[in-house]
Amino acid sequence: MKAFVTKHFLLLVIVAAIVFALAMKATIFQQATVHDVPMTEPSASFRQYWLSGKAELNRYSLEQAQYGALNAGDAMLIFATEDFRTDLHVKAETPESRDKAVPVLKTNLVKRFTTGIYDYSLFTSVFTPINNPTFPNTLKVSTSEQDWLGHSYLQIDYGNNGYQIDGRSYLEKEVHDAYSVPKVMLEDELWNRIRLDPGKLPTGSIKLIPGTMTARLRHKRLDPLDATAKLDDYEGVLFPGRNLKAYRLEYPTDERNLMIVFEYVFPYKIVGWTETYTSNDNLLTSRAVLRTTIQSDYWNHNAPADSVLRDTLMH
Template sequence: MKATIFQNPATTTAPATPPSANFAAYWFAGKAELNSYTLQQAQYGVLNPGEAVLIFVTEDFRTDKQVKSETPESHDKSIPVLKTNLSKKFATGVYDYSLFTSVFTPVSNPSFPNTLKVSTSAQEWCGHSYLQLNYATNTYHIDSKSYFENEVAEEYEVAKTMLEDELWNRIRLAPDKLPVGQIQLIPGTITARLRHKRLEPLPANAKLANYEGVLFPGKLLQSYTVQYPTDDRTVMIVFESAFPHKIVGWEETYKSKDNLLTSRAVLKKTIQSDYWNHNAPADSTLRRELLIGR
């Protein structure tokens, strides 16, 4: 995969509101932040061991077609976004699950205050599914395809509101601006796929606090907790209070086959890399460093 031609400090599209010097030095240096996590994922009423990888990178993103900008001609139609790529892999008994989500959130642009796009794919030995949300004027347009009969092809719109999937980006961009109290959120797409739930805005209670536990590594940690009272589900993201607000893990609690279970991801390793330039066999050492955690 080639990096976008604008992904370097000299030529990248400038945000409408210039970021701080620290932000620009970290996020516009032409590298991605790669994080690996030890994963315990609820499915079929038990917790299944696996691994998660969380990637953050800035890139130029077309606002008209909502795709990555890769040509000089599309430069004036693009804005810089912070992209989350979240990969989860785990096994249930004899067979595998592979889940992947991409989230595209404008860095700092009053004309585009909302996340523009989310796409999620799920593969397992029974079949696979794909779900995409695209921002429109006052709504998110949702297009879904699935192997499963009851959700084989769905196309609908939901009211524009904040997305659970964008919370990871919002933490990296400005955790002090996270909404607290009673809010509306569109739940996470990966969990919706695992639970075969249709997406719709749900009432939620959100809280930002100091993290007092011992399960996650790091110093001066904060937690952002979202509780869905109508869905019996809670999500907690734990991150460093100091810039660049690295995410050290998360938890998600809900019923799976009538068992109340907590999925958990705990940070193992963080590296910065222009990973798209490291695709030769010799680069497997970099992969080993990331996934093994040393």
Template sequence: MKQTITKNFLLLVLALAIVFAFAMRATIFQQPAAQTAKPAEKPSPDFAAYWFAGKAELNHYKLQQAQYGVLNPGEAVLIFVTEDFRTDTQVKSESEPGSRTTSRANAVPVLKTNISRTFVTGIYDYSLFTSVFTPINNPSFPNTLKVSTSAQEWCGHSYLQVNYQNSGYRVVGKSYFEKEVNEDYVVEKAILEDELWNRIRINPDKLPTGDIRLIPGTASARLRHKTLEPLAATAKLDDYEGVLFPGKFLKSYTVQYPTDDRTLMIVFERAFPHRIVGWEETYPSKDALLTSRAVLTKTIQNDYWNHNQPADSTLRAELMK
């Protein structure tokens, strides 16, 4: 026995060392991964009470939308809601809260913007729908993860999707129009214009100001048949002094694109929850410099996904007043 121990002394010492290392979590296999997610910042009590109460905020706007060199009447609906969003596949996590599935493990809370714009041009309709998914105060995922926009009108329809990928954004598009029929390209990382709505709702004090670079809005790009790319812009945050939008103690966030001859202004309430009371977008349409404008008419909070029966049309009538 003594002879056996002597012959295998080094092996025994090595085995004991490995066992000790695992016990102390000291091996390279046991070390915390370099990319371990950092904990998200805890939202304020007011933010949590408003945004995690199981309801969405629904806003209806009277819209005047520039297209074909004129302003066209329509309406817009702006929806904000929180949900758990997968960072790997960049889709909504549909696993039950508390489950240990891959879906839930790879999910982070996001604030989602849905913007629906509908308007009429002469005899036919236009409909645009944009969704934006922005993680809420998560240092491991500081960038908006995804934007998608679809556009439908009587000539045809198109779809554009932007995904955060490898420290940049991949843009994929399909369209009825020849020049946009099959798009697939990558742009460098920059702030997305489409995420500004979420940034206002999360914390308007952190909006970027001064000389910045932005990727213009996807709906505007589709209406004007523009390729997405980061552009130089100037942004400023001011008190709103006008009278076109409802409410008191309003702020305005204005973005100017000097190389694109385009300006966007979003007007919102200074106090939490920083409700967006309207916006203006100015750019050339045919030979005219026109300003599209959306003015808030109604806001309600509602778990709209549970109200999809004919009897629930009364809720729609309330919103669309």
């Protein structure tokens, strides 16, 4: 034994040092923890608006393309901040999980419309870290679709420098999707990026993972696509607001365009959007136009008496 130790002394010292360093969480083998890189402190206006314990609720009148026609409905865009676990990709709800979480801006996009006799309901949630250098990428997107034929679910999770996509559906050809795509920006996160800092929106020739809600309606796979992005002044009359900018996306290989219109003053309110693509051989443009905005801690207002708040929102 003594001869073995003497012969391999240097190797044993190195191994012991690595084991000690791992135990002390102090080596290059350790993954970065949530708090390894300090965040840039949010501005006072950001803290006052987004960290006040209230969400921003926006209601839009909607015309949604489906089955070769435009269908009337409503859309909601709900923005709120919360602590989000980077390991499980769920909201942190206990004190013990706070050290595993980062602050995120969450988008909930809801669309409800009627096609003929039956209804459609779609819901997308997007979780984007707020200016965290350790976690710069959107961590998760989930989308569900319900109609009288059945329902489906789609989830995108960030990990291993890419995105894992998993889906379930009542349709035979989409019964179980499971595949990975490279790390590129998500179309679904653009709503959050506008609210965080529209000056950092990508422009020119880019790659994007298309929006999950439209992908489900069109039964499309979520492969990254080439796109052209442009940010310029909005000069139309359809959308209300002040100092309006339009962020425009064109997908040449998918024959689809998206335009998001927003106020170019903080808090960069989104006043509407249009989306153009072919549905049942008809080239149609879906539209959503802002009608009402309120701020509310809506999760605390779930009693029958709180319906007056809904009346205000839906007016």
